[in-house]
Amino acid sequence: QKEVEQNSGPLSVPEGAIASLNCTYSDRGSQSFFWYRQYSGKSPELIMFIYSNGDKEDGRFTAQLNKASQYVSLLIRDSQPSDSATYLCAGHSGGYQKVTFGTGTKLQVIP
Amino acid sequence: ETGVTQSPTHLIKTRGQQVTLRCSSQSGHNTVSWYQQALGQGPQFIFQYYREEENGRGNFPPRFSGLQFPNYSSELNVNALELDDSALYLCASSLTGQAGAVQYFGPGTRLTVT
Numbered sequence: 658q659k660e661v662e663q664n665s666g667p668l669s670v671p672e673g674a675i676a677s678l679n680c681t682y683s684d685r686g687s688q689s690f691f692w693y694r695q696y697s698g699k700s701p702e703l704i705m706f707i708y709s710n711g712d713k714e715d716g717r718f719t720a721q722l723n724k725a726s727q728y729v730s731l732l733i734r735d736s737q738p739s740d741s742a743t744y745l746c747a748g749h750s751g752g753y754q755k756v757t758f759g760t761g762t763k764l765q766v767i768p
Numbered sequence: 769e770t771g772v773t774q775s776p777t778h779l780i781k782t783r784g785q786q787v788t789l790r791c792s793s794q795s796g797h798n799t800v801s802w803y804q805q806a807l808g809q810g811p812q813f814i815f816q817y818y819r820e821e822e823n824g825r826g827n828f829p830p831r832f833s834g835l836q837f838p839n840y841s842s843e844l845n846v847n848a849l850e851l852d853d854s855a856l857y858l859c860a861s862s863l864t865g866q867a868g869a870v871q872y873f874g875p876g877t878r879l880t881v882t
Contacts, residue, residue, distance in 0.1 A: 661810075689869055700858055700873040701811065745810055749869045755824050756801070756860075756871055758810035 660684055663746050663759035672768050676733040680746030680759055683727065687748040690722060690729045695743045695761065704744075705731070736766045770795050772861050772874035780880045781849050789844040789877045791859030799823070800842040801871060802834060803858040811858055817842050818864050846879075854881045 661682050670676045682690075689708040693701035707713045707720040707729070719732040729748075733740055743761040750757070773792045781787050793800050799818045803811035813826035817836035831847040840861070846853060856878050860871035 691870070693873075700856075700876045703870065703872060706870050747810075755813055755816065755826075756869065757813065758803075760808070760810045 660757045661746055661748050661759040663744075663762045665760055666763040667765050668762055669765045669767055670736050672736060672738060672766055674736050676736045676740065676764055676766070678731040678733070678744050678746075678762050678764065680729045680731075681727055682729065682748045682757075684748065684750045684757075685724075685727065687750040689749040690720070691747040691749070691756065692718075692720060692729075692731045693745040693747065693758075694740075695745055697743075701745055733764075736764075738766045738768050740764060741766045772859060772872055774857075774859050774874035774877050776877060777875070778878045778880075780882065783849055783851060783881055785849050786845065786847045787849060787879065789846075789857050789859075789879070791842045791844070791861075791874055793840045793842070793859075793861035794872055797861035797863050797872075798840050799862045799864045800836055800840065801860045801862070802842070802844045803860065804828075804853075805856040805858055805876075807855075814844070849881045851881050854879060 691706045692704045695701045705720045707722045713720045717734045721730045745761045746759045801816040802814040805811045815825040816823045820836045833845045836842045856876045858876045859874045862871045
């Protein structure tokens with residue numbers, strides 16, 4: 658069983674719509690969660706991190722964490738074609754700063 | 769504030785050779801983690817260095833080794849290269865003790881083994 662699971666997609670949404678990206682994790686000891694955006698051929702870029710249950714908003718992005726359900730999500734409002742990328746969900750657990758990544762969800766925003 | 773840098777950008781090696789990849793951490797960060805990312809996969813944790821010592825290791829064989837220097841920069845060494853070692857190698861820096869363990873990635877080194 659993978660520690661962090663994501664639907665590989667692609668997830669296609671029209672421009673201006675809300676994109677909803679989901680992630681589940683198996684390690685109940687996970688403390689912090691991260692969303693990274695990765696354009697093809699580039700390195701991951703941090704979008705948001707969250708470590709408390711509930712919602713965290715930053716501009717067009719909202720991260721949601723539900724530790725009871727072991728579920729993390731990322732909402733992108735007013736999606737733009739430039740948001741088309743692979744979105745990586747990651748969780749932090751362990752005594753050191755090991756971060757475990759999912760395989761990523763490819764998002765396509767259609768103009 | 770300088771970001772994470774890596775060198776070289778691209779590298780082509782032959783099976784059986786050895787390679788060294790380099791990483792300079794973001795200013796103010798004291799921890800470096802290395803990841804391997806194969807095409808279509810998420811980054812896989814190789815190991816982490818803190819205070820010049822290996823602070824954790826993923827499921828990679830001993831031919832993957834590393835170093836961290838007093839200035840917090842780091843090297844990843846891979847011996848006896850195999851074709852499956854072809855991947856994007858990512859370095860990420862962070863500040864141990866900071867809540868959230870936020871890691872910031874460098875641009876990566878694309879390694880091709882032929």
